[in-house]
Amino acid sequence: MAEGPDRPVGPRPGGRRLVPVLKIFYATDVHGSETTFRKWLNAAKHYGADVLVMGGDLTGKMLVPVVQEADGSWTARFEGSVVRVEDERELQNLEKAIRTRGYYVQRMTPEERAAIQTPEQVDELFHRHIAQVLESWVALADERLDAAKTPAFWMPGNDDHQFVDEYVNRSKAIRNVDGQVVEIDGYYLLSIGNANVTPWNCPRDVSEEVLAAKIDELAQQVPDMSRCIFNVHAPPWGSNLDLAPELDEDFKPTMEAGGLKMVPVGSTAVLEAIRKYQPLLSLHGHIHECSAGIRIGRTLCINTGSEYHEGVLRGALILLDPKKGVKNFALTVG
Template identity: 45%
Template sequence: MKIFYAGDLHGGETAFRKFTNAGKFYQADLVIYGGDFTGKMVVPIVEKSGIYTCRYYGSTVKVKKANELPDLERNLRDAGFYPFLVTEEELNQLKESDAERIIKEKQIEVVKDWVDLADERFKAAGIPCIMIPGSVDDFYLDEILNDGKFVQNGDGRVIEVDGFEILSVGGGKPSVFKYPREFSEEELAEKIENAANQVQDMNKCIFNIHIPPYRHRFGSRDFV
């Protein structure tokens, strides 16, 4: 079986679009997305007197024509940010609760668009696709991942593809960042064990787990 795997795109729009075409391009039998759909920051594009200003990566960008906004928004999306068009007056009136609401709305909007796109392209290609949430993906996104018409949310499940069993567990271990979907080592071990108990033939089982295994050569230095 030929598998195309990607993960940790963190809101990068062009990267995800490439992912949805990669299965067909590489003639894969199965495509897996290993988690971390969402970006980590909303970037306000502030309008004042017809000029639009935003700050990201330590730089200030100004746009003087409204018809140039789509390019700026596209650049932000490709970098994994969520552009938020707002007037200076509206920005000054926002509260902390508004910020939480806005990032939630942006995350839901993008993940829904991504799942719809993946549904369309993988169905057309006839290539099964399994997705799982990562550490940064909040629990309110589960409903969207579960609503896929062709792609499947594999989190906590074992899915059979061409005689192989794909065991998937999303989320990650505790970190200093305190991401939404973090579990203790004991909780993760229980999740993996519960999924493993569903496996019929471990010799033909593929583990799809968001966090890198201990001493895995693709893991971070925390694991080697």
Template identity: 40%
Template sequence: MRLLRKKPEIPFSEAERTIFFASDLHGSEVCFKKFVAAAKFYGADTLLLGGDISAKVVVPIVTVRPGRYVAQFHGHEEKLDDRTVEDFEQRAANSGMYTERMDPDEYQHYADHPDQVEALFDRVMRKTVQRWVEYAKTKLDGSPVSIYAAPGNDDPLAIDDVLRAHGDGRLRFVEGEIVELAPGMQMLSTGYTNITPWDTHREYTEDEIREHLKRMTDRLEQPETAIFNIHVPPYNSRLDTAPLLGQDLKVKTAAGAQMTAPVGSVAVREAIENIQPLLTLHGHIHESGGSVTIGRTTAINVGSEYGEGILRGVLLTIGNGKLLRYQAVSG
């Protein structure tokens, strides 16, 4: 006969966690600041930052003469001076674009050597993401709030090093990891994404995604209470509906309307159907925010409107192995 030690029961208030999840900020500084502020505003003790943290472009601000600059904003040329250049930089940052001031010779150098633009982007991205992390640490200083961050397909691999090096216990980079969000409730995270037309940084075949997920799910202690934080939504789930593109990467139309198709991951769908975790959280397809059920699993795509400076998120309360409540929020 073997005696089993009974685990002490955790009081409900201690077992419960409030989580704010957002994704696809794509470099929008105002959205990141709102994300950090959500901890206090919503009373969340955990902030979960989904993938596609970084911007997609660097906008040159070119000095044409002392105190005068020129830059492009959404296809339009803007003439700036010392009074307006900082406002332009902030507008660009809030819209999800990095900026870099440079003289005409430097600008011409990059125009003549497009192969070196990636190095410029990498440098500006690293500097910006580090500044964001320092901002979060300052704003959350003295609070118990934890931030978990995972990448998306648009995030260069270099972002991993920045987040790992500067998180200092406040922000934890969790690609490929399993963490406990609440007692007995684990979360796995990955930014692995199926192949897209855009040839982005973290695209993999369905078999590679399947193997990556299995390595993580095999480590789950209680799969039925687990949370999957996976950037790409499951295939054909209504969370992955996107405009259908032709070979020219232009949106296909029929009878004057956009054609759409499911573009999520088959491997992710299989993992959800087979494991039946409590909850899955996604981003990637900005237009397909919402929630569905797949078997007993609640699946959520939070969506994104980063270009308008609107932060879309979902407020989740979990505890005692259950999803107690959730609510989509925006601001």
């Protein structure tokens, strides 16, 4: 059956491999999870990928204080409950669980906890942890990856503060490609980490008009759209790659018969750009609930989704053939 516009598609059956075929491994939205980031670094070896792409939202969402009590135990408010541990081994296990969820953790005395009174103090401590983790990730990447053998690319997403660029730009092994067009073996990676405005007014949220202008500006740098890969954090609106729970005025999910009410929250600018330019491939994240591939016209669009909080890396392995275009793809869970 022919694949019409906007028709959901799955991985195509494999056949005889043609050379050269470029294997791209894409993942996104690790949100500070050390476990998922390490899995992404290992993906080239695990999946035999030639290129690694990380699609945005690198940093965590929360700092969890772990407070030492008078009796020597430690307590933390984690996952909606107060957790108490009695010794160093239990404390380290708790800290590991917190970090796996993508949260940052800080040991404190009661006096240190009480001294943090203002939003500015909270932000300063939170930003310090973001910087420390990114520094450790850069060091790990530069130790594990050889950019000459496995080109690797990342970018901040809409959740990532502006100062994050300072740290991701330091890596020798992973290139920050936000706002750039980069050539990879004859293909053109067009990358934008911004997203359309969300209810939370995230650091890199922008209007649809601004997002459209950013895409148009970069598109002018692409000599051949049939060999272009959009790496745009926000998924296209109404594509089934952008379904998220509808929120009420208190930012709580709304319910309907059978469960959560899901609504499209993607970008109209991204949708129109894909329809207008028809790149070979369009890679997205941002909406964690969606993991699928669809076609918008000739363009294969993928959102891998994200389960960073479970330490699970969702990804996509895409095979690009110089004659056939997208030869095959598979959504991965690991």
